[in-house]
Amino acid sequence: MATPPMPPPYSGTPYYPMPMENMVKKRHILALNGLALAAIWLAALITILSGDLNARGFARFLTISAAVIGAFGSVAGALGSKRTTDMQNLGLLIWAGLLLTFSVFLLGWIG
Numbered sequence: 571m572a573t574p575p576m577p578p579p580y581s582g583t584p585y586y587p588m589p590m591e592n593m594v595k596k597r598h599i600l601a602l603n604g605l606a607l608a609a610i611w612l613a614a615l616i617t618i619l620s621g622d623l624n625a626r627g628f629a630r631f632l633t634i635s636a637a638v639i640g641a642f643g644s645v646a647g648a649l650g651s652k653r654t655t656d657m658q659n660l661g662l663l664i665w666a667g668l669l670l671t672f673s674v675f676l677l678g679w680i681g
Contacts, residue, residue, distance in 0.1 A: 594646055594647055594650040594651045595651075596647075598643070598647075599643050599644065599646070599647040599662070601643075602639055602640060602642070602643030602644075603640050603643055603644065603665070603669075605636070605639060605640075606636040606637065606639050606640025606641075606643070606669065607636070607640070608636075609632045609633075609635065609636035609639075610632070610633055610636045610637070610672070610673060610676060612632060613628075613629040613630075613632035613633045613636070613676065613680070614629075614676060616628065616629040616632070617629045617676075617679065617680050626680055626681070629680050630677060630680055633673050633676050633677055633680065634673070634677070636673065637669060637670050637673035637674075640666070640669045641666040641669055641670050644662045644663070644665050644666035644669070645662070645663065645666050647662050648660075648662035648663045648666075
């Protein structure tokens with residue numbers, strides 16, 4: 571009865587995970603905020619054009635999800651990027667607050 575072959579010996583090279591700072595780029599922050607604004611806009615259109623309760627529930631889901639995604643992207647960009655200035659960090663934090671405030675306003679309007 572033949573035994574299965576042994577795996578090759580460990581090469582000894584350690585695995586180092588990628589630092590998070592390299593993943594936080596302006597393009598990713600812009601994409602997350604653009605996705606959030608598009609979803610909030612779609613939720614507002616659904617609310618205006620439809621009186622169905624299920625559609626309004628979907629609009630609430632879109633609004634909450636978009637607010638969390640956009641605010642997360644902005645806060646991650648403000649806190650996680652080493653290549654941004656203090657004014658850019660402040661602007662991203664203010665933008666996250668404005669996005670959350672507008673989303674709460676929209677949720678109140680959806681009813």
